[in-house]
Every structure is written in C-alpha cells, then in structure tokens.
Amino acid sequence: MRIVSDQERKQYQHVWVLAEQRCGRMETVTFELLGAARRLADRLACEVWCVVLGHQLEEELTSCFVYGADRVLAVDAPELADLLDLPCANTLARLIRKHRPEIVLAGATMYGRSVVPRTAGMIEAGLTADCTGLDIEEDSRLLLQTRPAFGGNIMATIKCSDHLPQMATVRPRVMTVPEADQSRKGQIIREPFVSEDISAAMKLIKSEIDQSRVASLSDAHIIIAGGRGVRGEKGFELLKRLAYRLGGAVGATRAAVDAGWIEYAHQIGQTGQTVQPRVYIACGISGQIQHLVGMQSADLIIAINSDPRAPLMQVADYAVVGDLFKIIPAFEEEILRL
Numbered sequence: 001m002r003i004v005s006d007q008e009r010k011q012y013q014h015v016w017v018l019a020e021q022r023c024g025r026m027e028t029v030t031f032e033l034l035g036a037a038r039r040l041a042d043r044l045a046c047e048v049w050c051v052v053l054g055h056q057l058e059e060e061l062t063s064c065f066v067y068g069a070d071r072v073l074a075v076d077a078p079e080l081a082d083l084l085d086l087p088c089a090n091t092l093a094r095l096i097r098k099h100r101p102e103i104v105l106a107g108a109t110m111y112g113r114s115v116v117p118r119t120a121g122m123i124e125a126g127l128t129a130d131c132t133g134l135d136i137e138e139d140s141r142l143l144l145q146t147r148p149a150f151g152g153n154i155m156a157t158i159k160c161s162d163h164l165p166q167m168a169t170v171r172p173r174v175m176t177v178p179e180a181d182q183s184r185k186g187q188i189i190r191e192p193f194v195s196e197d198i199s200a201a202m203k204l205i206k207s208e209i210d211q212s213r214v215a216s217l218s219d220a221h222i223i224i225a226g227g228r229g230v231r232g233e234k235g236f237e238l239l240k241r242l243a244y245r246l247g248g249a250v251g252a253t254r255a256a257v258d259a260g261w262i263e264y265a266h267q268i269g270q271t272g273q274t275v276q277p278r279v280y281i282a283c284g285i286s287g288q289i290q291h292l293v294g295m296q297s298a299d300l301i302i303a304i305n306s307d308p309r310a311p312l313m314q315v316a317d318y319a320v321v322g323d324l325f326k327i328i329p330a331f332e333e334e335i336l337r338l
Contacts, residue, residue, distance in 0.1 A: 004163055008164075011100050012100045012165060013047075013100070014047045014099075014103075015047070015102065015105070016050070016101040016104045017033045017034050017069070017106070018051050018053075018092065018107075019051060020106075020107050020109060020112065021057060024054075024056065025060065026060050027107070028172070028219075029172040030067075031063075031067040032107075032175040032177050033106070034048065034050060034064060034068040035067060035175060035176060036134055036170065036175045037068065038178065040134060040135075040143070043136040044141060047070040049071045049073055050064040050071070050072050050073070051072075051073045051092065052074045052075070053088050053091055053092070054075075054080050054083065055076055055077060055078050055080055055081035056076065056081075057074070057076060065184045065186040066181055069186055070186050071186050071187045071189055072186060072187070072189065073095060073191060074188055074190050074191070075095070075190075075191045076190070076193075077192075080193060083111060084203075085114045085115055085202065086201055087197050088111075089118035089119045090196070090197035090198075091193065091197045092115065092119045093122040093123050095191060096165060097123060100164075102141075102164060102165055102166065103143050103166050103167075103168075104119075104166070104167045105134075105168055105169075105170060106167075106168075106170070107170060107171075108130045108169040108170055108171045109172060112169045116169055120167050124163065125160075125164065125165055125166075125167050126163045128145040128158045128160070128167070128169075129147070129168075129169050130147050130148070131169065131174075132146055132155075132174045133145075133147075133155075133157075134146070142159045142160070142166070143160070144157050144158075144159060145159070145160075145166075148270050148289065148290070153290075154289075155289070173275055173276035174274055174293075176276075217249045217266065217273060217275065218273055218275060221248065221277055221278045222248030222249070222277055222279045223243075223249050223268075223280050223295075224239045224240075224243045224248055224249075224250055224251070224283065225239075225250070225252060225268060225285060226250070226251075226261075226262075226285070227253040227255060227283070227284045227285035227286060228255050228285075229283065229284015229285065229306070229324060230256060230324070231284070232259075232261055233261050235284075235324075236256070236261055238328055238329075241332065242281075242332050245335050246335070248279075250266055251268040251273075252266040252268065253285055254272065254290065268291065268294040269292075269295075270290040270291075270293050272294060274294045276297040278299045278300060279298070280298035280302070281302045281304070282302065282305075285312050286305070286307070286310045286311060287310055287312025287313070287315065288311065292312070296315070300317050301315065301316045301318075302316060303316035303319050304324045304327050304328070305321065305324075306323060306324075308321045
C-alpha cells in the first residue's frame with residue numbers, strides 16, 4: 001500500500017458517511033452515522049458529506065441534512081437500483097479519488113461489509129471493521145477506531161496513520177440517532193454514473209423483504225434475552241410469553257443459539273445483532289464482553305441471574321438475584337394486574 005505524504009495529506013478533508021437505503025427509504029444506521037460524523041467533524045473543523053447511491057431517491061436526500069450532513073453527494077442511476085456490490089464500490093472509489101475525504105464511515109451491515117472492503121482495496125486504504133466507538137486524537141487528527149478483538153475478549157483502539165482516507169464500518173445501534181433539526185439545509189452535489197463502473201461479475205436474481213417477526217429485534221423497544229441459564233427451548237418459551245405481554249422481542253446469546261434452543265436470527269452480540277432498546281431484560285446471561293458489545297447501549301438494563309457475581313449483574317441498572325423460573329412468572333403476573 002502506498003503511504004500518503006505530508007503534502008498529500010493536506011488535500012484530504014471532511015468526514016463522509018455512506019448512506020444506506022432499502023426500498024427507497026433511508027436506514028436508521030445512516031442517521032446514527034451522521035450523528036457520529038457530525039461530532040468528529042466538529043472536532044476537526046470540517047464538513048460532513050453524505051454519499052447516497054441508488055435510484056429515484058430524490059425525496060430522501062434532504063433527510064440527511066436534518067441529521068447533520070452539510071452536503072449530499074448523490075449518484076442516481078438505474079444501474080445502482082439494486083445496490084450490487086461492485087458497481088457501488090467502483091462508484092464510491094471514483095468519488096473518493098475525486099473529492100478526497102479524510103474519513104469514510106459506513107454501517108457494518110451486509111451492504112457496508114460488502115461494498116466498503118472492496119472500495120478500500122481499490123484505493124489502497126486501510127479499513128477497521130465492526131467499530132463500536134469513534135474519536136479523534138487531538139495532536140495528530142487521526143481517527144481512533146475502537147472494536148472488539150481476540151474473540152471479543154479485549155477492546156482494541158486502532159489508528160491508520162499512513163494511509164488516507166481512514167475508513168471504518170460501525171455496528172448499527174451502537175451510535176445514537178441525533179435529534180432531528182428540520183431547519184438544517186445543505187448542498188446537493190450530483191455526480192454522474194459512468195459506464196466503467198458497471199460490472200458483469202454479478203447479477204441480482206431475486207430480492208425479497210423479510211416479513212418475519214424476528215426482523216423486528218433491531219427496532220424493538222423492549223427485549224427479553226436468554227442465555228445458558230434458560231436451560232433449553234422450554235425456557236425460551238417462557239421468555240417469548242413475557243415478550244408477547246410486553247410487546248417486545250426475544251434475544252439470545254451465542255451459547256443459546258449454538259445449543260439449538262433458538263434460531264440465529266435472535267442472536268445478540270459480537271457475532272449477532274447489535275440492539276439499542278429502551279429496556280433490556282437479560283435472563284440467565286453471564287455477560288461476557290462478546291454479548292455486552294451487542295446490547296450495552298440499552299437505556300435500561302435489568303439482569304436476572306442466580307449468580308450475583310456475573311459480569312452482567314455488575315453493569316446492570318437493576319440486578320435481580322434469584323431463580324428466573326420463579327421471577328419471570330411473578331413478573332408476568334404483576335403485569336397482568338396492571
């Protein structure tokens with residue numbers, strides 16, 4: 001990889017966010033990243049640019065300004081309607097070479113994880129994946145990228161000091177969506193789609209929207225999650241019943257999923273989903289860091305465990321020591337009285 005010289009470094013500026021949209025609507029992760037980018041850009045005294053790739057997205061462009069963008073860089077073309085990896089990566093790489101951003105952020109989603117690594121390879125830049133924290137080092141202006149490492153046993157902070165732009169994917173729901181400011185305005189810069197960005201290497205065969213109930217886990221306000229202490233499928237039936245009473249969703253640790261007690265779609269943590277509910281009720285979960293990174297942004301954490309020394313009991317807002325098979329039914333009974 002080619003090292004960027006000090007003279008070249010001066011030509012790179014602004015913080016970019018790669019917007020993500022599905023079916024013509026912006027995904028929440030875009031607004032989360034715009035909030036994070038706004039904080040970074042304020043530290044660097046520069047602008048936030050939001051890159052929007054797709055087709056017929058005119059109505060969605062102004063929403064980027066509401067959540068912190070100063071400019072929107074839009075490429076609207078039928079060839080980008082399906083958001084295939086290679087055309088999007090080729091287009092993003094071309095825009096980066098032209099405008100030279102200092103930092104590029106994207107969601108650690110299927111879209112971000114497929115497009116951004118390809119782009120980083122094309123422009124010979126470094127990439128830190130699955131970040132859970134971002135900051136700026138005062139003296140160097142370098143991006144400090146925090147992410148789980150060594151199987152989630154430690155949190156590592158990474159710097160990319162020799163290559164620009166500094167690129168990172170950020171796990172959804174670890175950043176907070178900023179308060180919408182309807183008065184904010186900005187500039188829309190329209191870039192053309194060029195034929196050289198088309199790739200025949202892949203073709204979209206079919207696209208379907210997941211209508212299953214588990215898809216609501218990422219947006220649930222209340223989550224009831226179970227770990228090894230739930231002891232099996234019957235234990236999860238207890239949690240599902242409580243989730244139904246509360247209008248919430250059911251989550252699980254990797255151990256519970258690996259044991260076959262519940263489907264992978266419910267898994268929360270480093271190798272599953274990241275959630276940010278208002279209330280997170282952890283049942284029989286010890287709370288290893290691999291799980292904590294997936295739910296630590298919850299507004300209120302309630303832990304139920306027979307072991308008062310379990311790690312999650314130490315970080316919970318309310319720690320209930322006891323048998324969850326007695327506590328959950330009692331809790332449910334109280335709810336029915338309301």
